[in-house]
Amino acid sequence: MSTQEERERLELLQGTLDLLILRTLIFGAQHGQGIARAIQQTSDDELLVEHGALYPALQRLEERGWISAKWGISSNNRKARFYSLTASGRKQLGKETTKWKRLTAAIGRILESEGG
Amino acid sequence: MFGRKREPGDFRSEIAAHIQLEAERLREQGLSEEDAGAAARRSFGNVMQTEERFYEAKRWLSWDQLWQDVRYGLRMLAKHPGFTGIAVLTLALGIGANTAMFSVIEAVLLRPLSYSNADQLVSVASMWERGGVTTPYSCSPPDFFDWRDQNRSFSSMFAFHTSERALTGRGEAKRLRAVVTTAGIFPTLKVHPIIGREFTAEENRKGANHVAILGYGFWQADFGGLPDAIGKTIELDSEPYKIIGVMPRDFRFPLRDSDAYLPIGFDDKVMTQRGAHYLSVLGRLKPGVSVAQANEDLVAIMAELRRLYPDKDGKWGVQAERWSRRLVGDIRPALLVLLGAVGLVALSACANVSNLLLARATVRQREMAMRRALGAGRLRIVRQILTESLMLAICAGAASLLLAHWALLGIVRFGPKDIPRLASVGLNTAVLTFTLGVSVVSALLFALIPAMRSSRMEVGSLLKMSGSSSREAGRARSILLVGEVAFSMMLLAGAGLLVRSFVGLRSLNPGFDPQGVLTLDVSVPDAHYKNSLALEDYWDQALAKLRGLPGVTSVDAVTPLPLSGDDFSSSFSVEGRNIPEKDQQSAELRWATPHYFRTLGIPLRKGRTFTDADRLGAAGVLLISETAAHMFFPAGDAIGQKIDFGAGGGYEKNKGEIVGVVGDVRHFGLDAPIAPTFYVPLSQAGMDGASLVIRAQASPAALGQPARKLIQEIDRDALVGEPVMFDSLLADSLGQRLFYMMLLGAFAALALVLAAVGLYGVISYSVAQRTQEIGIRVAMGAARWQVLSMVMKNGLEFVLLGLAAGQGMALMLHRTMQGLLVGVSATDALTLLVAAAVLLLVAIVACYVPAWRAARMDPLVALRFE
Numbered sequence: 001m002s003t004q005e006e007r008e009r010l011e012l013l014q015g016t017l018d019l020l021i022l023r024t025l026i027f028g029a030q031h032g033q034g035i036a037r038a039i040q041q042t043s044d045d046e047l048l049v050e051h052g053a054l055y056p057a058l059q060r061l062e063e064r065g066w067i068s069a070k071w072g073i074s075s076n077n078r079k080a081r082f083y084s085l086t087a088s089g090r091k092q093l094g095k096e097t098t099k100w101k102r103l104t105a106a107i108g109r110i111l112e113s114e115g116g
Numbered sequence: 117m118f119g120r121k122r123e124p125g126d127f128r129s130e131i132a133a134h135i136q137l138e139a140e141r142l143r144e145q146g147l148s149e150e151d152a153g154a155a156a157r158r159s160f161g162n163v164m165q166t167e168e169r170f171y172e173a174k175r176w177l178s179w180d181q182l183w184q185d186v187r188y189g190l191r192m193l194a195k196h197p198g199f200t201g202i203a204v205l206t207l208a209l210g211i212g213a214n215t216a217m218f219s220v221i222e223a224v225l226l227r228p229l230s231y232s233n234a235d236q237l238v239s240v241a242s243m244w245e246r247g248g249v250t251t252p253y254s255c256s257p258p259d260f261f262d263w264r265d266q267n268r269s270f271s272s273m274f275a276f277h278t279s280e281r282a283l284t285g286r287g288e289a290k291r292l293r294a295v296v297t298t299a300g301i302f303p304t305l306k307v308h309p310i311i312g313r314e315f316t317a318e319e320n321r322k323g324a325n326h327v328a329i330l331g332y333g334f335w336q337a338d339f340g341g342l343p344d345a346i347g348k349t350i351e352l353d354s355e356p357y358k359i360i361g362v363m364p365r366d367f368r369f370p371l372r373d374s375d376a377y378l379p380i381g382f383d384d385k386v387m388t389q390r391g392a393h394y395l396s397v398l399g400r401l402k403p404g405v406s407v408a409q410a411n412e413d414l415v416a417i418m419a420e421l422r423r424l425y426p427d428k429d430g431k432w433g434v435q436a437e438r439w440s441r442r443l444v445g446d447i448r449p450a451l452l453v454l455l456g457a458v459g460l461v462a463l464s465a466c467a468n469v470s471n472l473l474l475a476r477a478t479v480r481q482r483e484m485a486m487r488r489a490l491g492a493g494r495l496r497i498v499r500q501i502l503t504e505s506l507m508l509a510i511c512a513g514a515a516s517l518l519l520a521h522w523a524l525l526g527i528v529r530f531g532p533k534d535i536p537r538l539a540s541v542g543l544n545t546a547v548l549t550f551t552l553g554v555s556v557v558s559a560l561l562f563a564l565i566p567a568m569r570s571s572r573m574e575v576g577s578l579l580k581m582s583g584s585s586s587r588e589a590g591r592a593r594s595i596l597l598v599g600e601v602a603f604s605m606m607l608l609a610g611a612g613l614l615v616r617s618f619v620g621l622r623s624l625n626p627g628f629d630p631q632g633v634l635t636l637d638v639s640v641p642d643a644h645y646k647n648s649l650a651l652e653d654y655w656d657q658a659l660a661k662l663r664g665l666p667g668v669t670s671v672d673a674v675t676p677l678p679l680s681g682d683d684f685s686s687s688f689s690v691e692g693r694n695i696p697e698k699d700q701q702s703a704e705l706r707w708a709t710p711h712y713f714r715t716l717g718i719p720l721r722k723g724r725t726f727t728d729a730d731r732l733g734a735a736g737v738l739l740i741s742e743t744a745a746h747m748f749f750p751a752g753d754a755i756g757q758k759i760d761f762g763a764g765g766g767y768e769k770n771k772g773e774i775v776g777v778v779g780d781v782r783h784f785g786l787d788a789p790i791a792p793t794f795y796v797p798l799s800q801a802g803m804d805g806a807s808l809v810i811r812a813q814a815s816p817a818a819l820g821q822p823a824r825k826l827i828q829e830i831d832r833d834a835l836v837g838e839p840v841m842f843d844s845l846l847a848d849s850l851g852q853r854l855f856y857m858m859l860l861g862a863f864a865a866l867a868l869v870l871a872a873v874g875l876y877g878v879i880s881y882s883v884a885q886r887t888q889e890i891g892i893r894v895a896m897g898a899a900r901w902q903v904l905s906m907v908m909k910n911g912l913e914f915v916l917l918g919l920a921a922g923q924g925m926a927l928m929l930h931r932t933m934q935g936l937l938v939g940v941s942a943t944d945a946l947t948l949l950v951a952a953a954v955l956l957l958v959a960i961v962a963c964y965v966p967a968w969r970a971a972r973m974d975p976l977v978a979l980r981f982e
Contacts, residue, residue, distance in 0.1 A: 031137070032134045034137075036134075036138075036159075052162055
């Protein structure tokens with residue numbers, strides 16, 4: 001990918017935020033700010049996550065029953081709403097991951113052939 | 117997760133926590149307090165937008181908007197009371213008619229019978245073929261026993277007949293309604309006496325059957341509800357019956373209160389009476405057994421019985437039908453036709469309101485456009501219209517209950533008495549649910565076109581008020597109008613057919629003259645009259661006494677009385693014709709006193725009628741009806757034939773020589789076929805019961821009570837019925853038809869009014885829209901009649917289209933209507949023509965008013981009109 005040189009962050013592709021949230025929660029319950037942080041750090045600050053955009057996504061995932069939420073106390077003694085992965089969320093993550101890998105591989109192949 | 121609503125406050129605090137956490141993290145990285153806060157907020161993005169999205173996603177918005185829509189709708193409806201009033205009234209008429217009709221259907225057809233697991237109760241009937249039609253008929257005791265003992269489908273079965281008994285020995289005899297039944301009634305209906313005991317199987321035998329179980333009401337009234345009634349004795353028809361039990365308060369059988377339940381008391385010869393069909397049979401299906409399976413079972417048993425007893429059972433079949441279904445027989449299809457008809461009325465009302473809304477939508481175009489321009493989505497606009505419509509419909513639904521209530525009062529008061537449970541109609545939960553459902557559905561129906569149209573409108577063109585869409589609205593309106601006219605046409609045609617059928621029936625000659633004749637049922641306890649001679653003497657006395665009443669011109673007796681619902685038929689043999697018993701023909705048999713034919717005005721066609729000399733001990737004589745004479749003696753040689761009906765009805769055999777031919781009588785009602793009939797002199801048969809027919813010069817109705825008194829003076833234990841005028845019996849026999857005709861007539865009238873109002877509205881509206889055009893035409897020299905005919909033509913085009921469509925639909929009525937019609941075809945051209953003419957006439961008036969107004973318009977005013 002040629003844009004790697006630019007230090008500008010990548011905007012998220014539509015629909016990928018759900019996948020990233022689910023993936024982040026695989027390591028345990030986390031609150032919204034923590035999820036945003038984790039995505040940013042894990043991607044080496046490559047991905048731009050507008051924190052505000054996170055919440056409708058969390059809302060959606062919660063409604064679908066893939067994550068559950070409850071209020072708790074953060075590591076620095078703040079009240080925060082913690083999200084954790086449900087069993088069906090775990091399954092969904094597997095499905096989405098496979099789908100994503102196939103998609104990127106396919107797009108990659110196309111881009112390779114054009115570039116080569 | 118879905119069910120629980122998350123409060124917006126909870127969401128807001130989550131976002132606040134997020135920003136704080138982020139700010140703390142940034143502070144830890146070394147940013148100043150102030151910078152950290154700002155950066156945290158920056159990285160979060162638009163807080164308000166996020167909250168809004170939460171709000172919307174969580175449907176908080178929808179509820180708020182709905183509330184907004186409702187308040188706005190209320191304001192709009194209140195601001196236009198004319199529109200609101202007309203729309204609500206129109207809908208209330210449509211919905212009210214449906215509510216009333218559905219109440220009737222609910223009470224008569226849908227409400228379960230009030231016995232436990234009533235859907236398992238099945239009526240079993242012998243099937244008899246007469247004139248190509250197989251009709252259910254009463255059953256004979258041996259057939260009943262064979263069905264009961266051989267079937268594998270029923271857990272229990274019983275046979276019964278209803279009867280009137282005289283409660284005697286306590287002064288004037290009182291009439292009791294009795295059910296004479298086998299002991300199987302208790303397990304079959306799953307009912308038990310509240311005090312006392314049930315019948316035993318032994319009590320089903322003659323001689324052991326003088327026990328009675330009382331109905332709750334009779335027990336309360338005559339024994340003060342005291343338990344010591346058990347063991348006491350009552351006298352029925354001058355014979356003692358021991359009281360052994362009392363039935364529960366809410367037990368009504370068959371469908372009405374009965375005073376006493378008596379064991380049937382079969383004698384030893386009962387198994388030889390296979391030809392005696394007088395029992396009703398009810399069974400309870402075993403769990404999981406269907407009516408069809410029960411039928412198969414019974415039909416197989418009956419086939420075997422036919423083989424075993426070809427002379428008695430050879431012509432009989434059997435049919436099981438759910439009891440609730442059997443009770444309503446041919447009432448059911450009639451009510452369903454009416455329900456269909458009333459549905460058309462509701463559709464017409466919807467079409468009218470839809471038209472109103474369309475007209476108003478044009479006025480409200482600017483408003484809608486403004487809302488669209490300010491960011492209301494299409495869906496939002498549609499929802500706004502639906503909300504307003506729903507509110508209209510709910511108001512109308514509520515108002516319709518009042519109309520339905522009045523309609524039901526009328527139906528209970530004037531409806532025919534022979535529709536079971538009709539008197540129990542009421543606005544109960546089922547009906548209210550139906551009304552709500554109809555209201556909602558009609559709201560969706562009448563809002564559909566206006567909603568679709570407003571959501572399709574383009575904002576730009578709307579704000580500019582270009583007229584491009586009003587043509588489309590015009591088309592929608594015309595389609596609605598054409599449909600409405602077609603429905604009216606159909607209903608008018610249907611109502612017209614019923615009217616023609618009814619008028620035709622009314623004008624039929626019943627075969628006798630019921631005017632000025634009073635009827636009175638009398639029966640005497642046979643315990644008092646041990647032989648036919650005593651009975652002959654009793655009737656002689658009774659007639660002689662009544663003839664002495666002032667104003668009475670003649671008194672005679674007959675049984676069974678025409679139109680009373682009772683009949684008696686039997687097979688007979690003709691001397692000289694050697695026909696095996698199973699192939700013998702059967703005919704109706706009546707017993708009458710000598711001058712009965714003169715009293716009722718039944719004409720003598722040939723030979724002679726009975727005379728006072730045709731008494732017990734004299735040679736047996738018979739009269740034959742014209743139809744019977746044609747049917748059985750086509751050569752015209754009926755008189756002089758010797759006929760033997762065997763025993764039946766009274767003490768004596770019914771045999772003798774035919775001495776005359778008399779005119780036909782429509783015994784089963786004007787709408788039933790004429791049955792071949794023989795007459796036997798009453799006194800030659802030894803009858804213990806008959807109907808007196810009293811012809812008087814003036815007000816025979818007033819003679820009723822004095823006549824009863826005189827009869828009771830002869831024998832205090834005689835059971836004397838209520839006096840009934842014969843002509844009211846005749847009217848009652850057409851009661852159901854009159855009822856259906858009135859209902860369909862009312863629906864047709866309603867549809868006609870709706871169509872006329874709709875037509876008037878649409879034409880007026882189009883005239884208003886074309887004011888300028890008309891003004892120009894008049895200014896350019898168009899004559900008034902030209903304007904008039906232009907507008908009229910415009911309206912009548914719809915009407916003619918609707919008439920054509922309606923004629924087509926009316927022709928399709930053929931199948932549904934045929935069962936309700938007698939003597940008129942469902943495609944009767946005259947009726948269709950008259951219906952079309954009536955509709956056209958009304959339409960012309962409805963169009964003429966706005967057209968005339970258009971023609972009178974002052975061109976100057978019209979041109980300035982905006």
